[in-house]
Amino acid sequence: MxxxxxxxxxxxxxxxxxxxxxxxxxxxxxxxxxxxxxxxxxxxxxxxxxxxxxxxxxFPAAPAQDxxxxxxxxxxxxxxxxxxxxxxxxxxGPLPMGALCDMVASILNNGMAVYEMGPHGVAMERAIIKWMGGLVGFGSACDGVITSGGSLGNLTALLAMRRVTQDRLDGKSPAVLVSDQAHYSVKRAVKVMGWGEDAAIAVPCDDAFRMRVEALPEAVKQAEARGRRVVCVVGSACTTPTGTYDPLARIADFCGAHELWFHVDAAHGGPAGLSGKYRHLLDGCARADSVVFDAHKMLLMPALVTGVIFRDGANSFCTFDDRASYLIDKSPQEEWYNPGHRTMECTKRMMCLKVYAALMCYGTKFxxxxxxxxxxxxxxxxxxxxxxxxxxxxxxxxxxxxxxxxxxxxxxxxxxxxxxxxxxxxxxxxxxxxxxxxxxxxxxxxxxxxxxxxxxxxxxxxxxxxxxxxxxxxxxxxxx
Ligand SMILES: Cc1ncc(COP(=O)(O)O)c(C=O)c1O
Structure with a gap:
């Protein structure tokens, strides 16, 4: 016994x-x-x-350490x-209060795939997603999900892009344009989606490592010549190696003119939207279709906590519309309150708690x-x-x-x-x-x-x- x-x-x-x-x-x-x-x-x-x-x-069978x-x-x-x-x-080095919140989240272990497993978490998560969306210039129709890190966030956004753009291919293979300075997770996400090694086409940068928007038409032409149809451009706000913000407004113009999905990787630089002095760096981000925004970088949170936000919130449901009788049995829109409809994750940490508490207890000015x-x-x-x-x-x-x-x-x-x-x-x-x-x-x-x-x-x-x-x-x- x-x-x-x-x-x-x-x-x-x-x-x-x-x-x-x-x-x-x-x-x-x-x-x-x-x-x-x-x-x-x-x-x-x-x-x-x-x-x-x-x-x-x-590991020992009996206790061996204190x-x-x-x-x-x-x-x-x-x-x-x-x-x-x-x-x-x-x-x-994160805010110590964030670590205290993580300890509470760990003890409660409210999983958050479904509302019932973390009801208050769902309310906190929604408030944070809407707040992050507002910071990048989105309106009230935006919506999304909190996920475990910017890399998974980029994949989550691009999976929705794949679903939305699938009828624009005219029998061609899809391609994504992204600067050669973007975070490697963008290219990796494109590979994970099965689009092939050369589906992420590198757009050259200028001497300041900013995407050369004038190179986009040529990149589209080259993709077409290789039998690929460009369906998306990814802008960085900012890039990982040098912290450079791509010219988002000009990329948004290009995407608008060519009916392309515009994704912005704002994992590092999204919080610039808080700063009256630096907000301008995000000009054009408001016209993105999707944005990734990490709170474990420039919001001083312990890792991981990432917002994936869609300008049109309905797009947050389009990838993961599976049913599972023991967990999810209604349509995603009817069940907006079940985060499992919008993310690969099933059991999901209550990542929102630390961000919600920090914003409430320290205020946005901090x-x-x-x-x-x-x-x-x-x-x-x-x-x-x-x-x-x-x-x-x-x-x-x-x-x-x-x-x-x-x-x-x-x-x-x-x-x-x-x-x-x-x-x-x-x-x-x-x-x-x-x-x-x-x-x-x-x-x-x-x-x-x-x-x-x-x-x-x-x-x-x-x-x-x-x-x-x-x-x-x-x-x-x-x-x-
Ligand atoms: C621009 C950018 N995107 C995505 C990521 C990946 O984020 P994570 O480490 O949270 O997966 C990073 C990480 O440094 C980044 O700088």
Missing amino acids: PDTTSFERAFSPDAFRAHGHALIDALADYIAAAARGNKMPVLPWVEPEQMLERWPQT LDHLLARVLDEANHLHHPNYMGHQVP FADYVTRQYDLAKTFARMVRDTSGFELAIEPDANIVCFRYAPAGVIALDDLNAAIRKHIVESGAFYIVQARLPKGHFLRVTLLNPLAGETHLASLLDCVRATGNELLAASRSHT
């Missing part, structure tokens, strides 16, 4: 209370230490093979996103100020790079993503040098920065997400890049 006392212990409210209090204290100390930043590496680098040794790969101890190790060995020197991928501050800071950093000798800026930033590199006079192998600088800095734990391979070379890339980090951290980054670069150059000279 199984020992039921172990089940009772696992569900014991008293044990949960004790662990929970201890854990909140540990997390508060962790956030404070990470935010101070000076005594801990951003990423305590360990080689992957060594990491397997540190984390046993088999939860508090295990979680303390998880905190210690993480990439510390609240550290002011974390400036890497577009994943913020987020408007955040976007404006971070976009402003990127412009300040770009100026610092331009004004510091030995450095090169890739382009003037639109958003809070900046690409730059160390380019001291007389050094030719800049790509190798900057790749080595990044590796060295990341493994030392001093900063966490990433990279972008741009047509003009290998650049260091930062995304400025931390509202508590500023110019002093950026000045230290430039010092660190220079010192590391000079050390590497000196070492390579001494070897030759």
